[in-house]
Amino acid sequence: MPNLRFSAIKTINESAQNISSYDNKKITSLFGVNVFSGKVQREYLTDEAYKSLVNSVKSGTKIDRKMADQIASGMKAWAMDRGVTHYTHWFQPLTGATAEKHDSFFTLKSDGSALELFDGDALTQQEPDASSFPNGGIRATFEARGYTAWDPTSPAFIIEQADGKTLCIPTVFISYSGESLDTKTPLLRALDLLNKAALDVCHYFDKNVTKVTPTLGWEQEYFVIDEALANARPDLLATGRTLYGHSPAKGQQLEDHYFGAIPDRVFAYMQDFEQESYKLGIPLRTRHNEVAPSQFECAPIFEEVNIAVDHNSLLMDVMQKVAKRHKLKVLLHEKPFAGVNGSGKHNNWSLATDTGINLLAPGKTPRTNLMFLTFFVNVLKAVHTHADLLRASIASSTNDFRLGANEAPPAIISVFVGNYLNKVLDEIEERVTGKFTEQDEVMLKMDIHKNIPELLMDNTDRNRTSPFAFTGNKFEFRAVGSSANCAWPMTILNTIMADTLIAFKKEVDALIEKGEKKELALMQIIRKYITESKNIRFEGDNYSDAWAKEAEKRGLNNFKDTPSALNVFHTESAKRLFQEHKIFTEVELEARHEIMLEEYVKKVQIEARLMGYLASNTILPSAIKYQNLLIENVKGLKEIGLKKETMQSQIEIIEKISEHINQISTLVENMILARKKANAVDSMHSRATMYCNEIKPFFDTIRYHADKLELIVDDSIWTLPKYREMLFLR
């Protein structure tokens, strides 16, 4: 059996020579060519069909059967002009991946002649088998059907794969009984809710606004390593992260990678996946190296949340497919390598009106600044009230390795607002008192206006350690993990914001009804919210131990692992929130909780199995081989009559190897016993908690001994690619 590690290292140089030259096309000539965009719709749809589609996107009205037929026919004509043969409903089930089931346009007429067909029914609905996707027990066993239903707000697109092309129709995915089984359904509900709630509050300031759209600009961090090296690491392939591996002599301590020159081979890969993304209408804009060796980031221009979410899911697929062409492996896991930085997916979020105003950007006049303050303070209040839900929205077994490590935001939710705004908030708290007069109000508005520079974005001090930071004209939710689907954190964030705005309006209206002037009433409630949410504001170093202590004093929660973070879904306040706003029914919420726990258990279980497998089949054999060499050596030295002292080092190494081998064997045995115990438990919550507290701790101790062996054993015998190779060879 050849040593995969060395054959991989050998082929690296070969693939490196294979970088194809990239033909430089203008981005504008590529952008959106595979999207059924507004421009294409105009061209391929009848006037009537076009209007009905636009109207449906704008106001959420249902498209009737006749129109659906017309739209389908236009879509088919466009797709066939581009060489498409098949179509699929494209959806995001709760597996974290995207799903497709392809059908051909091709069909047979009753007389046996061939026909290409795609009608309104095919466009609007399909019936994939729901039992093959996570459903948290919702699905009654006798009824496995699920439905996908067209989401006209996200445009259809064409996926090119090998030489084939497929028309993809973004859809939601629901069970036979109508419960959501995907990430998109609750997101769309939350976006709609937020639109209504924000619109009501907007109207205090501006009656011309008719729609508020949350916006999202994600930043995708990732690692890229050579594919052959990755293929020689079963742990990377099966779990997305390295379960073993001693840190290299040179890691990221010199910090020479960040914003450095991008290596040629990775650069060619980036250009390639960017080009594929442009065709799909994903507006990528930024690319650079990240802090860890072999770590990079890309970011698009922000878009409406629903579209940005779809685009991120698509991008993750595209990145993985294109990497293959370059014999590279892209790692989207939050923590593929211990000892170097992990990867996140910052979610930059704001609210835009259809009149072109960013509600989280300071205004030009005292009046628009009051509008800004209103929305800004409502965010603080929302995060304060629902911090635990926000924490749960980013909980996953993979993000657990990142949150709270010294390079990522802690699991404690807090908000960074920056100097300027802190001053403003303090001032309002001090000056808005019970006997607040109209004159005070005018003065205060002027003072606040002076204190909020129009271009806060350029002036805000950046705090890179905060999980939720204001960055001048948007909030940046930094704690989201790199492999996450943004839909979930966005669903929670937009729901809690809507909930807060609804309560805000009620309180302001109550004061107005009592005879208070509108702007005075607004100021009073803004002040109230500033005071009530004060505890969530933190400007210091979020990585420090001091903050963990301070946060505890403030009563902020610090859920360090996924099972405990998810407990919030059992609380009355969470149930109230989701049910009242029709984001989830009780059944849906319970199902989601169950699915997340189950996913947690499965992922830790797979890691545990691989830990054991690699220990017994890969690491121990290498160690024993080397130990045998040493034993032969000692025997030989004895044979030629040397004294025992001369072979002291060898004997010590032999002993050390035995020690580590024994430790590993015992620990693996015990881990298996712990797993058996956990698997016998029925409650998914208890099982997840056991996997977290009784099984996962074995990982570190087993790894400790294995990594020690890596340092001792002859390099030419070791079969797993080492950190220095994966992180630095390209």
Ligand code: ADP
């Ligand atoms: P960084 O955080 O790395 O300094 P930027 O602040 O320039 O980078 O922007 C990061 C991301 O924020 C980009 O994806 C950008 O599109 C997004 N962004 C900018 N404005 C908004 C907005 N109003 N709403 C949502 N996202 C935005």
Ligand code: MG
């Ligand atoms: Mg950022």
